Every structure is written in C-alpha cells, then in structure tokens.
Amino acid sequence: MKRLINVFGAVLTATLLSAGVAAAASLGLGSGKLAAGSATVSGCTASALTATRNVNNNGNVTQVNVLNVPQACAGETLAVTLENSSNGSLGNASTTIGACTGGCTVGVTGFVSISAANVVALAFSLTG
Amino acid sequence: MRRLRLTPLRLAAAILLGSLCFAGVAYAASLGLSSQKLYVWKQALTKSSCAPAESDAEIDQSSPTTNFGNRAAQTVLSKPNGNSYVLIGFNPAAAPCSLPTTAGADSAVLTVTVTATNRGPDTVSAYPITSAWNASTVTWNTMPTFGATPDFTFAGVGTSTFTVTAPLDGGIKNGFNGWMLVDTTGTNNATTTIAGHASAQLPSIALNYEK
Numbered sequence: 001m002k003r004l005i006n007v008f009g010a011v012l013t014a015t016l017l018s019a020g021v022a023a024a025a026s027l028g029l030g031s032g033k034l035a036a037g038s039a040t041v042s043g044c045t046a047s048a049l050t051a052t053r054n055v056n057n058n059g060n061v062t063q064v065n066v067l068n069v070p071q072a073c074a075g076e077t078l079a080v081t082l083e084n085s086s087n088g089s090l091g092n093a094s095t096t097i098g099a100c101t102g103g104c105t106v107g108v109t110g111f112v113s114i115s116a117a118n119v120v121a122l123a124f125s126l127t128g
Numbered sequence: 129m130r131r132l133r134l135t136p137l138r139l140a141a142a143i144l145l146g147s148l149c150f151a152g153v154a155y156a157a158s159l160g161l162s163s164q165k166l167y168v169w170k171q172a173l174t175k176s177s178c179a180p181a182e183s184d185a186e187i188d189q190s191s192p193t194t195n196f197g198n199r200a201a202q203t204v205l206s207k208p209n210g211n212s213y214v215l216i217g218f219n220p221a222a223a224p225c226s227l228p229t230t231a232g233a234d235s236a237v238l239t240v241t242v243t244a245t246n247r248g249p250d251t252v253s254a255y256p257i258t259s260a261w262n263a264s265t266v267t268w269n270t271m272p273t274f275g276a277t278p279d280f281t282f283a284g285v286g287t288s289t290f291t292v293t294a295p296l297d298g299g300i301k302n303g304f305n306g307w308m309l310v311d312t313t314g315t316n317n318a319t320t321t322i323a324g325h326a327s328a329q330l331p332s333i334a335l336n337y338e339k
Contacts, residue, residue, distance in 0.1 A: 048169035052230050052301060057294040059235045067230075076165070083170075117234040117336065119173065126167040 044073035044126065051080075051122055061111045064093075064122060068103035076128035080108045083121040090114045173338040175234070178225040180218035180296075180304075180333050183263035184325050188212040192268035198325035201243065204252050205319045206311030213271070214322055215261060216240070216331045217306030220299065229301050231339035236296035238280075241287045241329040244321040249285070250313035252320050253278035256295060257305035263325070274308040281312070283320075287329070296335060 054063040064080045079094035093110035185197040190210035196202070205212040220227045242252075256279055259272040266272070280290040296304065311318060323329035 044165075045167060048171070050230060051171055053232055055233065055293055055297045057291055059233075059293045115234075116232065116338065117175075119338075120175065121173060122171045124169050124171070126165075128165040 044076060044128065045070050049124070051124070053116065053119075053122070055116045059116050061091075061114045061116050061119060062109065064108045064111075066106045066108070066124065069097060069100075069106045070103060071100060073097050073126060073128075074099045076126050078106055078108060079125045079127070081123040082111065082114050082119045083123055084118050085120050087121070090118060175336070175338050177334070177336045178220075178227075180220045180225050180335055181222045182216070182218055182325060182331055182333075184214060184216040184322075184331060185261075185263040185266050186212055186214050186324075187266060187268040187271050189268050195265055195267050197263035197266065200324050200326040201321050202324040203319050203321045204250075204309050204311050205317070206250060206313065206315055207317045208315045211311070214309040214324075215257065215263070215266065215272070215306060216309065216322075217257070217261070217263065218296075218299075218304055218333050220296065220304060220335065220337075225335065225337070227300050227337060227339060231300050231337055233293050233297035233300060234336040234338055236291070236293045236333055236335045238290045238292045239287060239332050239334075240282065240290070241323040241331075242282065242285050242320055243323050243329070244319075245285055246319045247316055248313070248318035248320060249283045250311045250316070250318040250320060251281050251283045252309050253281045253312040254290075254307040254309055255279070257308050260303070260305060272305060272308075278312075279307060292333065296333065300337070 049066050049068060051064055051066045053061050053065065056062050061082060064082075066078060066080075069078070074097050076097050077094055078097055079092060081092040082090040084090050091111050091114045093108050095106065095108050097106050183198055184202055185195065186199070186202040188194065188196065188205075188210070189212065202214040203212055204214050219225075220231075221229075242249075255274040255276070257272050257274045261270075261272040279292065279295055282288045282290075299305070309320075309322065311320065322331070324331075
C-alpha cells in the first residue's frame with residue numbers, strides 16, 4: 001500500500017507540472033495579437049524599417065517601398081497593410097524578399113484603388 | 129457487464145494518461161509558436177498641406193547667354209529662329225514645405241495663369257524637366273534637359289489648374305525640377321505670356337502631403 005501511495009504521488013507531481021506547461025503555452029497563444037504591437041521572434045531584423053509609398057496621378061497608392069531591408073531577410077515574406085484612421089485595413093499586399101547586397105529597398109505592389117489621402121498608417125509584418 | 133473497480137493502481141494509470149494528454153497539448157502549442165519567425169511594426173503618417181516655393185525663368189534663343197529669372201511676366205514664343213521657353217519650378221524640400229525625401233504627395237494641383245496671347249492662341253506643352261536648374265542663372269545655353277512627353281498642355285488667356293500628384297510625389301523623393309513650357313503649335317511667331325514669380329498670379333501648387 002505504501003508503494004502505491006508513492007507511485008500515486010509521483011504521478012500527481014508529473015500531472016501538475018504538465019498542466020503548468022500547458023497553461024503557459026496556451027496563455028502565449030491566446031495573448032498574441034499580431035496587430036497590437038511589435039514582437040520579435042525573427043532574427044533578420046530587430047528594428048522598425050522606414051517605408052515610403054508611390055502614388056499615381058489620381059492619388060492612389062501604387063507601391064510601398066520598405067527601405068534598408070537587411071540582406072538576412074532574403075526569402076522571408078514582407079506583408080503591408082494600409083490602414084485608415086480607425087486602424088481598419090484599406091488593403092494589403094505582400095512579396096517575398098529577394099537577395100540583395102547590403103540593405104536593399106523592397107517594393108510591394110498590388111494595391112487596388114486605395115486613395116493615399118485615406119491612409120494614415122502602414123502596418124508591416126516579416127515572416128519566415 | 130463487469131463493474132470496473134477503482135483501485136489505487138487504476139487511479140494512478142488514469143492520472144498518468146491525463147498527464148500525457150496535457151503534455152501533448154503543450155507540445156502542440158509550442159510547435160505552433162516556434163514554427164514561424166515573425167516581426168511586426170507600424171509606421172504612422174502625418175498629414176498636412178503647403179504651397180511649395182516657386183521660381184521661374186524665361187530662356188531666349190535670341191539672347192542665349194542672358195538670364196531672365198523670376199520676373200512678373202514670362203513669355204513662350206515660337207518662330208523659325210529665336211524661340212523662347214519658360215521654366216517653372218517648385219521646391220518641396222525648402223520652406224515652407226520642408227519635406228523630407230521619405231514624404232509623399234496625397235494630392236497636388238498646379239495653377240498657371242496666362243495673362244496675354246498674340247497671334248494665337250497656341251498650344252503650350254509642359255515637359256517635365258529632368259535636371260537641376262537655377263532661376264537666377266539659367267540661360268538658353270545652359271537650359272536643363274527635359275522629357276519628350278508633356279505632363280499637361282494649355283492654350284489661351286485665363287487661369288488653368290492641372291493635377292500633378294504623381295510628378296510631385298516623385299519629385300519629393302528624388303528632387304523636383306518642374307516643367308519646361310514650350311509652344312508646340314508651330315513656328316507662327318505666336319506668344320503666350322504667363323504670370324511669373326514677381327506677380328500676384330505666380331504659378332502655384334496646392335499640395336496635400338504625408339510624412
């Protein structure tokens with residue numbers, strides 16, 4: 001009987017430890033809002049990169065240019081979302097970063113009739 | 129059917145099974161987190177408006193070394209020999225706009241006023257100037273290069289407006305050199321007089337920008 005109690009105690013301890021790991025993992029998942037701010041996991045850059053955008057003569061965005069993208073980001077996916085004053089998405093586009101020497105400018109195209117006047121923020125993500 | 133008795137050994141086995149299930153959930157969650165590298169950031173844009181600093185000059189083929197910069201009236205003339213062109217320029221990098229090269233135009237509207245025509249009215253075409261020039265020094269012999277396709281055209285007396293958002297947006301980023309106004313109707317000695325820098329109706333741009 002004493003041996004059984006010891007086994008039971010060990011199993012209970014293992015259970016509680018496992019439950020703790022599971023709780024921590026699910027907390028990490030549930031609290032991770034990607035649009036809420038910066039969270040660095042990727043190793044290719046650790047700083048917010050500056051971007052410009054081009055417009056056509058109608059004032060619609062034709063391209064977003066992200067400046068000084070590190071060479072280490074080659075192969076990763078750069079996504080851009082154009083946001084309005086309510087933090088809502090007006091449109092988005094993405095591209096795979098190609099190889100370049102040193103810091104390079106990455107152009108993202110594919111925005112459809114989005115007036116630059118309505119764009120008050122550019123949201124970016126780099127995934128690899 | 130035989131009734132299952134809960135013995136200490138069976139209880140321990142049940143708890144162990146539960147532990148493995150928790151461990152499985154934890155492993156799946158960490159796999160989801162570590163399987164993708166991620167970096168996110170946001171760039172806020174400041175909106176405002178301004179009128180870029182203007183300068184203009186007339187260059188005369190008949191006086192190829194003389195500067196006619198920033199006068200009250202500038203004349204475009206077309207004839208077999210002795211043409212004259214008018215250059216109008218804007219500097220969004222200078223005061224009052226003082227825009228950095230990372231800024232951009234949301235909209236830009238150019239206003240040009242023609243005060244008089246003679247033997248016309250002829251069509252005046254505005255070609256984008258592609259090299260730097262200075263209104264205080266430019267002459268026919270030192271005229272800057274300009275493109276082959278006009279951004280806009282006009283004819284006759286009066287005030288006209290033109291949407292020039294794309295040229296200004298590109299000019300903010302790469303330097304803006306303005307337009308070369310050329311009579312493109314023919315060699316009929318017609319003149320088109322434009323209100324210049326020293327007049328109240330000087331060329332102007334209403335620029336809405338972001339930076």
